[in-house]
Amino acid sequence: MSNKISASERMAIERAEMHELPADVRNKNFEEVNLGLDSEQALSEARRCLQCKKRDCVAGCPVGVSIPEFIDAVASEDMPRAAQILRGDNALPAVCGRVCPQETQCEALCVRGLKGEAVAIGYLERFVADWAMNHPDQLLREEAPFSTGKSVAVVGCGPAGLTAAGELARQGHKVTIFEALHDTGGVLRYGIPEFRLPKEIIDREVSVLLELGVTIECNVIIGKTLTVAELSEDFDAVFIANGAGLPTMLNIPGENLKGVYAANEFLTRVNLMEAGRREDCSTPIIKRSEVAVIGGGNTAMDCVRTARRLGAERAMIVYRRGEAEMPARVEEIKHAKEEGVEFIMLTAPLAILGTEDGWVSGLQCQRMELGPPDDSGRRRPQPIEGSEFVLPAGVVINAVGTNANPLLTATAPDLTLNKWGNIVINEEGETSIPGVFAGGDIVRGGATVILAMGDGKRAAAAINEYLSRKEG
Amino acid sequence: MFEVLSNEILAENLHKMVVSAPRIARARKAGQFVMVRLAQGEERIPLTIGDADAAAGTITLFIQAIGASTRKIVDTPVGGFIRDVAGPLGKETHITNWGRVACVGGGVGTAVLFPLVKALAEAGNQITTIIGGRSSRYIILADELTPLSENFLVTTEDGSMGTKGFVTQPLSEMLADPERAPRAVFAVGPVPMMRAVAELTRPYGIETIVSLNPIMIDGTGMCGGCRVQIGKETKFACVDGPEFDAHLVDFVGLSDRLTSYRKEEAARHAATECKLGREEAK
Numbered sequence: 001m002s003n004k005i006s007a008s009e010r011m012a013i014e015r016a017e018m019h020e021l022p023a024d025v026r027n028k029n030f031e032e033v034n035l036g037l038d039s040e041q042a043l044s045e046a047r048r049c050l051q052c053k054k055r056d057c058v059a060g061c062p063v064g065v066s067i068p069e070f071i072d073a074v075a076s077e078d079m080p081r082a083a084q085i086l087r088g089d090n091a092l093p094a095v096c097g098r099v100c101p102q103e104t105q106c107e108a109l110c111v112r113g114l115k116g117e118a119v120a121i122g123y124l125e126r127f128v129a130d131w132a133m134n135h136p137d138q139l140l141r142e143e144a145p146f147s148t149g150k151s152v153a154v155v156g157c158g159p160a161g162l163t164a165a166g167e168l169a170r171q172g173h174k175v176t177i178f179e180a181l182h183d184t185g186g187v188l189r190y191g192i193p194e195f196r197l198p199k200e201i202i203d204r205e206v207s208v209l210l211e212l213g214v215t216i217e218c219n220v221i222i223g224k225t226l227t228v229a230e231l232s233e234d235f236d237a238v239f240i241a242n243g244a245g246l247p248t249m250l251n252i253p254g255e256n257l258k259g260v261y262a263a264n265e266f267l268t269r270v271n272l273m274e275a276g277r278r279e280d281c282s283t284p285i286i287k288r289s290e291v292a293v294i295g296g297g298n299t300a301m302d303c304v305r306t307a308r309r310l311g312a313e314r315a316m317i318v319y320r321r322g323e324a325e326m327p328a329r330v331e332e333i334k335h336a337k338e339e340g341v342e343f344i345m346l347t348a349p350l351a352i353l354g355t356e357d358g359w360v361s362g363l364q365c366q367r368m369e370l371g372p373p374d375d376s377g378r379r380r381p382q383p384i385e386g387s388e389f390v391l392p393a394g395v396v397i398n399a400v401g402t403n404a405n406p407l408l409t410a411t412a413p414d415l416t417l418n419k420w421g422n423i424v425i426n427e428e429g430e431t432s433i434p435g436v437f438a439g440g441d442i443v444r445g446g447a448t449v450i451l452a453m454g455d456g457k458r459a460a461a462a463i464n465e466y467l468s469r470k471e472g
Numbered sequence: 473m474f475e476v477l478s479n480e481i482l483a484e485n486l487h488k489m490v491v492s493a494p495r496i497a498r499a500r501k502a503g504q505f506v507m508v509r510l511a512q513g514e515e516r517i518p519l520t521i522g523d524a525d526a527a528a529g530t531i532t533l534f535i536q537a538i539g540a541s542t543r544k545i546v547d548t549p550v551g552g553f554i555r556d557v558a559g560p561l562g563k564e565t566h567i568t569n570w571g572r573v574a575c576v577g578g579g580v581g582t583a584v585l586f587p588l589v590k591a592l593a594e595a596g597n598q599i600t601t602i603i604g605g606r607s608s609r610y611i612i613l614a615d616e617l618t619p620l621s622e623n624f625l626v627t628t629e630d631g632s633m634g635t636k637g638f639v640t641q642p643l644s645e646m647l648a649d650p651e652r653a654p655r656a657v658f659a660v661g662p663v664p665m666m667r668a669v670a671e672l673t674r675p676y677g678i679e680t681i682v683s684l685n686p687i688m689i690d691g692t693g694m695c696g697g698c699r700v701q702i703g704k705e706t707k708f709a710c711v712d713g714p715e716f717d718a719h720l721v722d723f724v725g726l727s728d729r730l731t732s733y734r735k736e737e738a739a740r741h742a743a744t745e746c747k748l749g750r751e752e753a754k
Contacts, residue, residue, distance in 0.1 A: 180558065180690075180692050181558075181690060181692075182509050182516070182555070182556040182558065190690075190694075218556070218558075219556050219557060219558040220495070220558070221558060221559070221561065221692060224499065224559065224560055224561055225495050225496060225499055225558070225559065225560070226495065226499070243694075244694070245693050245694060246693050246694070246696060246708060246711070247694075247695070247696040249696075249699075249706050255699075255706065256699060256700075256701060256706070256722075256725050256729060258728065258729060258731070258732045259732075261697075262695060262696035262697070264694050264695045264696060265689055265695035265696055265697040268689050268690060268694070268695050269689060273515070273516070273689070274513065278513070280743075281513070282513065282514050282515040282540065282541055282740065283515050283516075283689075284733040284736035284737070284740075286732065286733075358728040358729075358731075405692070405693055405694070406693065406711060407692055407693055407711060
C-alpha cells in the first residue's frame with residue numbers, strides 16, 4: 001500500500017461534504033444538484049477508509065463492488081486503477097454514484113459509521129466514474145474478450161438490462177438489447193430527473209457498452225413486435241428486464257380530471273420528452289402554482305421537485321404516514337425541503353376535487369395517526385374522525401406505485417407468473433422457460449436501480465454458466 | 473429509421489403514407505396501432521395501422537394532419553425517414569363471423585375502420601359499411617371499402633355525396649328493420665359520433681365496438697395517460713384497448729380529457745403557422 005498513514009490519522013479526517021448548487025438557484029432549473037467532490041476532497045475521503053479486513057461494505061452492495069480496493073487506489077492517487085476496479089464490478093458506476101441509496105447499503109455497514117460517519121463510498125464512486133468519463137485516454141484498455149459465438153437477447157435497456165449486457169459482453173457473448181421506447185436507459189431516462197442524473201451520464205455509460213460490441217435496438221416491444229418465443233429461437237439465451245408497468249390507480253373519485261397525472265406520465269413528459277424544459281418542446285405539460293404529489297418514495301420526491309422547478313409555488317408531498325416512515329432516500333427528502341417543497345404528513349387523499357369544466361381544483365384529505373405496525377413492520381396509519389380538509393391544488397400526481405407490465409407476459413403463456421403478474425424466477429434468475437432469465441422490476445415489482453442492477457449481474461453470471469453448459 | 477415509401481393526399485389534411493417497417497408488418501393484426509415520433513425532440517403520436525403487407529415489409533398509415541406534429545409527419549417526402557415507429561400496440565380486434573355486421577366510419581375514423589372491415593370480410597361477414605363526412609372532400613377509402621361491403625353507404629352533411637345527413641340515419645333505419653338488423657356494430661370516428669352510435673344500438677342490445685384515441689405518451693402501458701372509464705373500471709387504451717364495448721365507455725370523460733392540452737396545442741399551431749408565413753414571405 002503506497003498511502004502509508006496510520007489508523008489514527010485516518011480516523012481524524014472528517015467526512016467530505018458534497019458540493020451542491022444553492023437551493024434557491026437549483027429549484028428554478030434542471031441542472032444537477034450534486035456537483036461532485038474535488039480531487040482534494042476525494043483523496044482525503046479515500047484516506048478515511050480503514051481498509052478493514054471484514055469488508056462488510058462489499059456485502060452491502062447489491063453488485064458486490066470491490067469497495068476497499070477501489071478506494072485504496074484513490075488514496076494512492078492511482079485513478080486508472082480505481083476506474084478499472086470499479087468498472088470491472090459495476091457496469092454503471094456514474095449512475096450508481098448518483099442514485100444508489102448508499103446510506104442503507106454499503107455505507108450502512110461501514111465500520112466507521114459505528115462511531116461517527118461512514119466513509120462516503122457513494123461520493124467516491126461517483127468521483128472515480130466521472131474521472132473515468134473525463135479521462136478516456138488514461139484508462140487501462142479493456143482487452144477485447146474472446147468471442148464465445150453465443151448470442152443473448154436482453155429485453156429492456158434499463159439498469160438491469162444494461163448491467164447484464166455489459167457483463168455478458170465482457171464474457172465474449174454477442175448481446176442485443178431490445179428497447180420499447182425510442183431511447184436508451186429505461187427508467188434512468190424516463191423516470192429519474194436530469195437534476196439527479198443528467199441524461200449525458202446515461203449516454204456515456206451506454207456508449208461504453210456500445211464500444212464493447214453490444215447492439216441496442218430501440219422501438220422493439222417484446223411481446224408485440226417480437227415474442228419471447230421468437231427471441232428464444234434466434235438467441236442462445238434471453239434476459240427479460242422490461243421493468244415496471246401500469247401505474248397503480250388511487251381508486252378515489254376525480255382521478256380522471258384534467259390535471260391528474262400518474263407519476264410515470266408526469267416524469268416521462270418532462271424527462272424523456274423534455275416537456276417544460278425546452279421552450280419549443282412539442283410535448284406539453286400542465287403547470288400549476290399548486291401541485292400535490294401523493295406518495296412518499298423516491299418517485300414522489302422526483303415528481304415534487306420537478307413540479308417545483310416547473311414553477312409551482314406550493315409543491316407538496318401528501319403522505320399518509322410520517323416522515324420517518326417515508327421510503328424515499330434521506331438525501332432526496334433533505335434536498336426537497338431545501339428547495340421549498342412542503343411536506344404534508346399523516347394525510348391521506350379521499351377524493352380529487354374538480355371545477356365545473358373538469359380541471360383539478362383540490363385534494364380532499366383526511367388526517368391520519370399511526371397505529372400498531374402492519375405486515376411491512378411500519379406503523380399502520382389510521383384515519384382521525386372528523387379531520388377532513390381540502391388542500392387547494394391545480395395538478396395532482398399519483399406516485400403510489402406501479403403494477404406488473406402485461407405486454408410481454410401476455411404473449412408468453414409458458415412464463416410462470418405470481419399473483420401480481422410478476423415473472424417467477426429460481427435462485428439463478430431463470431424463469432419457467434429454459435434459457436430465459438428475468439430480473440429487475442418485472443420480477444420484483446417496484447424496487448431500486450441498484451437492486452435491478454444486482455439482478456442483471458446475477459443473471460449474467462447464471463446465463464454465462466448456462467451457455468457454457470449448453471456448449472458441452 | 474423507417475423509410476417513407478409513398479405519401480399521397482387522400483383528402484384535405486389527410487395523408488396515406490406507406491412506411492417500411494418489416495417486423496411490425498409481420499406482427500400486426502387488425503385494430504392495432506403504432507407510436508410514431510418523427511425526429512429527435514418531437515412528440516410521440518399514436519397512429520392506427522391502416523393496412524400492412526408482410527411480404528413487402530410495409531405498413532400503411534392514414535394521418536390526419538391537424539396538429540403541429542402530424543403536419544410535420546406528413547411533410548416527410550418519399551425517400552425520407554421517420555425516426556421512430558414502434559408497434560404493433562394495443563389488442564387486436566376480436567374478429568368472428570357474426571353474420572350481418574355494420575361498420576360505421578366518420579372522417580379519418582374511416583381509415584381506422586378500414587382494416588376492421590377487411591378482417592371482418594375475410595371472416596365471412598356480410599358487411600354494411602356507412603361512412604360519413606362534412607362533404608364529399610372528406611369521404612375517403614370509398615373505392616377500397618366498396619368491394620369489401622355488401623352494402624356501401626355514404627352520408628355527407630352538405631349532401632355533396634351520398635345521402636345528406638349523418639351516419640346515424642342509415643344505421644337507425646337498419647336497426648329498426650329486423651330483416652337488416654346487424655348482429656354487431658363497429659364504429660370509429662369523432663367521439664360525438666361514436667357516442668351517438670352507442671346510444672342508437674343500446675336499446676337493441678347489439679354488441680357495439682368503438683376504437684378510442686385518447687392522449688398517449690408511451691403507448692406501452694407505462695404512463696397511464698390514456699386511461700378511460702369503461703363501466704366501473706379504469707382501463708388503459710394502449711394495453712386494454714384501443715377497442716372497447718361502446719355501451720360501457722364514458723364518452724363524456726373521454727372527450728373532456730382530450731381537451732387537456734387544447735391551449736398548448738393552439739399556441740404551438742400558431743407558432744408554426746407564423747414560421748411558415750415568414751418562410752413564404754422570404
